[in-house]
Amino acid sequence: MATGTILQKAIDLVTKATEADKNKDYENALKLYEHAVEYFLHAIKYDAQGERAKESIRLKCQQYLDRAEKLKDYLKKGKKKPVAAGSEGSKEDKKSDSGDSDNDSDPDKKKLQSRLEGAIVVEKPNVKWSDVAGLDLAKEALKEAVILPIRFPHFFTGKRIPWKGILLFGPPGTGKSYLAKAVATEANNSNFLSVSSSDLVSKWLGESEKLVKNLFELARARKPSIIFIDEVDSLCSSRSDNESESARRIKTEFLVQMQGVGNDNDGILVLGATNIPWVLDAAIRRRFEKRIYIPLPEEHARATMFKLHLGNTSHNLNEDDFKKLAASTEGYSGADISIIVRDALMQPVRLVQTATHFKRVSGPSPKDASIIVSDLLTPCSPGDPGAMEMNWMDVEGDKLYEPPVTMKHMLKSLSTTRPTVNEEDLIKLDKFKEDFGQEG
Helix, strand or coil: CCCHHHHHHHHHHHHHHHHHHHHCCHHHHHHHHHHHHHHHHHHHHHHCCCHHHHHHHHHHHHHHHHHHHHHHHHHCCCCCCCCCCCCCCHHHHHHHHHHHHHHHHHHHHHHHHHHHHHCCCCCCCCCHHHHHHCCCHHCCCCCCCHHHHHHCHCCCCCCCCCCCCEEEECCCCCCCCHHHHHHHHHCCCEEEEEECHHHHHCCCHHHHHHHHHHHEEEEEEECCEEEEEEEECCEEEEEEECCCCHHHHHHHHHHHHHHHCCCCCCEEEEEEEEECHHHHCCCHHHHCCCCCCCCCCCCHHHHHHHHHHHCCCCCCCCHHHHHHHHHHHHCCCCHHHHHHHHHHHHHHHHHHCCEEEEEEEEEEECCCCEEEEEEEEEEEECCCCCCCCCCCCHHHHEEEEECCCCHHHHHHHHCCCCCCCHHHHHHHHHHHHHHHHHHC
16 A cells, blocks of 8 residues: 555544544544554655654654543543543543553653554555465464464464464575565454564663563554564574673563563464574574474476466466476576566567557557557567557557567576575575474
């Protein structure tokens, strides 16, 4: 979803919240305010607007959060007299609220949690299990850890408990983060928190470990929750004597929060992804109960990837062509195949740009594919029957017939794209899989 749409969604939710507030439907108003703030924070994080616009949205968020807190206090205490929007309440209320605020709401904690709100994935990425080619064992393990406990909670009672930590490791470009997107989409009832080192590392002493603690508290408050940490090695590498004290404290807090005394992590899954699992600290590695190797795609998976990346773009490739391409890309990752297809998709565009002659053909109208028209123009050789000397600037926008992607285009792109995974890393990953992991 585009950021403008997210911002509009937030504005619509706030409008509904204020209407519900005026109509004294406080429970509904509270939910709408909280939902709107989530969308606003999502827009701040991913919008490319200037700092002034972001600051304006932050101020609005603070107002809506303050109002939501008042409504929450009112609903919690079950007051007979409703709190008027914008009012400060009676003197007695102020006294009781000031006493409660010391215990219930720490301003620093609120500040840290509001900073982490942007990690919550509000809009689902729309990646289904079927969009992930191959990796059947990894998908089954994730379904076992995420989907089944939500759909069949009675299965997971007594000693049968779902997995609390899953590590996805493998060469770059094999679909680890893509699998996490599929989890975010398929786990409809779960809150998905996607964090990186920039969300958790602060220049202020002691704030980084507080952010880690608040991340887990936020997940516990919103469970069932999934915490996804991409490139987990940047936060949890092996502890050593020559590392900084702040880095050591972050790792220690991670260890405590993931499986420490007094922390109930029921309903929370920590999902990590890394390309270099051998640098992880041994204690962190142990807390990831399942360590799944995401290997380079096999031949049948590579053929599926070529089809998925081509999508509904016009092409004339058949099953044999896809099999030949899959056989020719041994050692290529999913990301490498994506680049090959993207380059092949651009070749008809380059053909249009360099063409000196066009001819008339029949085909579906670019405006409405259900209508067949006969006045479309497509690039051709000067010797073709009906060839007219012209360039692409002379062709009207809705009269250009899109040349289909051919096997020749694919082979040309393949010849110029090299695999990005080196043999040394594969040997190390295989060794780690044999020692600590399992096949995905």
